[in-house]
Amino acid sequence: MTDDDGAGRDAVSGGDTRPRRGHRALTAIGSGTVRAFRVAALGAQAAPGALAVLVLVTLTDALLPAGGVLATKWLLDVLQLGSDAPGVPQPLRDRPVLIVVGLAVMTLAGALMSHVSQYVNGRIRRAVTLLVTSRLFTTVTRLSGLRHFEDPAFRDRLRMAQTSASDAPDEVIDSLFGTVRGVITIASTLGVLVMISPVVAVLVVVAAMPGLIVQLVLNRERADVLWRISPRSRRLAFYQDLMMHPVAAAEVRIFGAGRFLTGRMNRELRAINAAEERLDRKTFLAHAPLMVAGAVVSGGGLVWVVLGALRGDFTAGDVTAFVGATGGVQGAAAGLVMCLARIHSTLLLVAHYDDVLATPQDLIAPAAPVPARPLEHEIRLEDVWFRYTDDGPWVLRGVSMTIPVRGSVAVVGLNGAGKSTLVKLLMRMYDPSRGAILWDDTDIRGYDVDGLRSRVSAVFQDFVQYELSARENIALGALEHLDDDARVHAAARAAGADRIVAGLQHGYDTMLSRAFWNDDEVGDDTTSVGTTLSGGQWQRLALARSLMRSGRDLLVLDEPTSGLDPQAENEVRDLLGTLRTGTATLLVSHRLGAVRDAQQIVVLAGGVVAEQGTHDELMRAGGEYARLFTLQATGYQDPVPAGEGVSA
Numbered sequence: 001m002t003d004d005d006g007a008g009r010d011a012v013s014g015g016d017t018r019p020r021r022g023h024r025a026l027t028a029i030g031s032g033t034v035r036a037f038r039v040a041a042l043g044a045q046a047a048p049g050a051l052a053v054l055v056l057v058t059l060t061d062a063l064l065p066a067g068g069v070l071a072t073k074w075l076l077d078v079l080q081l082g083s084d085a086p087g088v089p090q091p092l093r094d095r096p097v098l099i100v101v102g103l104a105v106m107t108l109a110g111a112l113m114s115h116v117s118q119y120v121n122g123r124i125r126r127a128v129t130l131l132v133t134s135r136l137f138t139t140v141t142r143l144s145g146l147r148h149f150e151d152p153a154f155r156d157r158l159r160m161a162q163t164s165a166s167d168a169p170d171e172v173i174d175s176l177f178g179t180v181r182g183v184i185t186i187a188s189t190l191g192v193l194v195m196i197s198p199v200v201a202v203l204v205v206v207a208a209m210p211g212l213i214v215q216l217v218l219n220r221e222r223a224d225v226l227w228r229i230s231p232r233s234r235r236l237a238f239y240q241d242l243m244m245h246p247v248a249a250a251e252v253r254i255f256g257a258g259r260f261l262t263g264r265m266n267r268e269l270r271a272i273n274a275a276e277e278r279l280d281r282k283t284f285l286a287h288a289p290l291m292v293a294g295a296v297v298s299g300g301g302l303v304w305v306v307l308g309a310l311r312g313d314f315t316a317g318d319v320t321a322f323v324g325a326t327g328g329v330q331g332a333a334a335g336l337v338m339c340l341a342r343i344h345s346t347l348l349l350v351a352h353y354d355d356v357l358a359t360p361q362d363l364i365a366p367a368a369p370v371p372a373r374p375l376e377h378e379i380r381l382e383d384v385w386f387r388y389t390d391d392g393p394w395v396l397r398g399v400s401m402t403i404p405v406r407g408s409v410a411v412v413g414l415n416g417a418g419k420s421t422l423v424k425l426l427m428r429m430y431d432p433s434r435g436a437i438l439w440d441d442t443d444i445r446g447y448d449v450d451g452l453r454s455r456v457s458a459v460f461q462d463f464v465q466y467e468l469s470a471r472e473n474i475a476l477g478a479l480e481h482l483d484d485d486a487r488v489h490a491a492a493r494a495a496g497a498d499r500i501v502a503g504l505q506h507g508y509d510t511m512l513s514r515a516f517w518n519d520d521e522v523g524d525d526t527t528s529v530g531t532t533l534s535g536g537q538w539q540r541l542a543l544a545r546s547l548m549r550s551g552r553d554l555l556v557l558d559e560p561t562s563g564l565d566p567q568a569e570n571e572v573r574d575l576l577g578t579l580r581t582g583t584a585t586l587l588v589s590h591r592l593g594a595v596r597d598a599q600q601i602v603v604l605a606g607g608v609v610a611e612q613g614t615h616d617e618l619m620r621a622g623g624e625y626a627r628l629f630t631l632q633a634t635g636y637q638d639p640v641p642a643g644e645g646v647s648a
């Protein structure tokens with residue numbers, strides 16, 4: 001199967017989420033027009049003054065070509081026939097220099113208008129892009145569950161919405177005004193042409209129509225191609241990011257993966273190019289005959305007018321006006337077709353933007369959500385079943401367990417046992433497929449999700465290393481306290497991160513990134529571009545972040561010590577000991593030494609609770625926990641010499 005076949009298959013995998021074909025033409029035109037004016041209205045909302053100037057500039061600019069053609073005709077007629085020139089206003093017959101001045105003013109205005117409209121367009125574009133992009137990301141960050149972000153079709157749509165958010169407003173507004181300009185130019189120039197020959201005027205209009213229809217059909221195809229290559233574009237971006245990312249740089253070099261990744265990147269790029277090439281070829285082949293038809297109409301018309309002039313039916317001014325008007329109408333018609341085509345194709349992309357904005361929450365919200373209350377007794381999982389997709393394997397199969405208020409529970413188990421999944425269910429990133437999670441006897445699905453999350457804090461296994469300042473990395477846990485030094489410092493101290501921050505060049509304001517620097521701190525000294533931390537140091541900051549939130553009822557720590565040295569791990573154990581007195585904690589760890597103090601240890605195996613109890617109870621039971629604990633403990637002991645082992 002060729003790469004291109006692959007592109008087709010990816011498109012199919014989008015299933016029913018592809019843009020729908022077969023809409024009735026009128027409905028499409030109607031909704032497209034509404035959408036186009038909705039986008040233009042954004043311009044009025046974001047930059048009303050600039051839009052008003054653009055309207056004025058467009059109207060003036062649109063009338064200039066007809067004015068030029070008419071003035072040239074008058075000038076030539078006055079030069080040829082003097083004061084007998086037909087149709088020329090009397091004052092201009094006597095003073096043709098006024099026509100010359102008028103032509104000069106129109107030329108100057110024409111040149112000026114394009115610069116003014118370029119400047120004003122830029123202002124509108126920037127204002128609308130800000131508005132539209134911020135709406136898009138506000139919507140995206142409001143999606144409360146994780147399912148959409150794991151859905152490839154949604155990610156493709158998001159990518160196209162992002163492109164359309166930055167390009168579409170500008171394209172649509174620019175093209176709408178281009179359309180208005182084109183219509184006025186065509187109408188006014190046709191007026192001049194009708195004065196010479198109504199038949200040719202009709203022919204010129206008819207010759208422009210097929211171009212419009214062909215372009216609209218091709219636009220639909222262009223949008224389909226863009227959608228089909230979208231997964232490839234996303235993969236292309238993935239390979240490129242990977243090869244540029246400092247985190248991947250070492251592995252790419254040690255394994256010599258550069259050529260492999262470049263090859264994969266080129267493969268995607270070639271497939272994208274091939275799809276675009278096919279479309280461009282089709283566009284070219286469709287346009288070539290139309291261009292020939294246009295040339296035939298204007299060439300034939302010119303012969304006809306010249307023959308008429310030789311017979312004395314037309315003046316020299318008529319011939320010049322014919323040439324100018326025919327060229328003007330054809331040029332404006334071509335521009336109009338392009339503008340309508342751009343609006344059409346951009347609006348097809350805007351549909352993705354609208355879809356993203358209309359994306360429903362994947363977590364079903366109750367009709368009347370209950371505000372989350374402080375935990376009084378316990379969090380209880382009752383027969384929780386979960387799988388990531390409807391046809392995927394069950395990850396949790398009837399898990400029941402309890403986390404008492406101010407109690408500490410540890411969850412252990414082999415890789416893939418479902419520990420992190422359980423954590424995400426507790427944070428309501430997903431809802432259980434069956435069963436329920438109760439917060440003091442109320443199903444957490446009944447609570448307002450943001451309210452519930454504000455009562456919880458966490459260190460995730462794959463915590464984020466924010467390329468922000470040390471202060472921001474910590475304060476992200478409770479952003480309302482971003483400027484509260486005492487609070488940020490206390491969280492850092494509790495997590496043992498204060499010593500790390502103290503060693504940084506600008507303390508809490510040090511940028512933790514080698515890619516950005518903090519302008520406020522370093523000013524022009526760009527040599528002082530931030531720093532980055534070791535894995536364990538980052539983990540300490542993540543822990544500090546989780547401690548920022550006051551009034552939390554549950555602290556979830558998913559592998560919080562995986563990157564810590566033995567001394568740091570010991571400190572975190574002590575910290576957990578102190579936390580236990582104020583908050584319910586759920587600790588997930590493979591380091592069984594770190595969980596032995598928990599009041600309850602739950603062993604997950606194959607998606608079920610295999611055993612649970614205190615450390616001593618589980619060791620006495622001699623089950624899976626005892627086996628794993630002994631295995632790990634043995635690794636810390638000196639190997640027993642072979643001879644001794646035998647004699648013992």
Ligand SMILES: Nc1ncnc2c1ncn2[C@@H]1O[C@H](COP(=O)(O)OP(=O)(O)OP(=O)(O)O)[C@@H](O)[C@H]1O
Nearest residue numbers: 150388395413414415416417418419420421422461
């Ligand atoms: N987003 C996801 N989509 C589909 N399957 C997933 C997703 N996340 C995890 N899984 C699957 O769910 C199972 C449990 O994963 P989970 O991360 O919960 O295990 P874990 O016990 O935390 O493992 P580890 O000890 O390695 O961290 C695994 O088989 C994994 O492949």
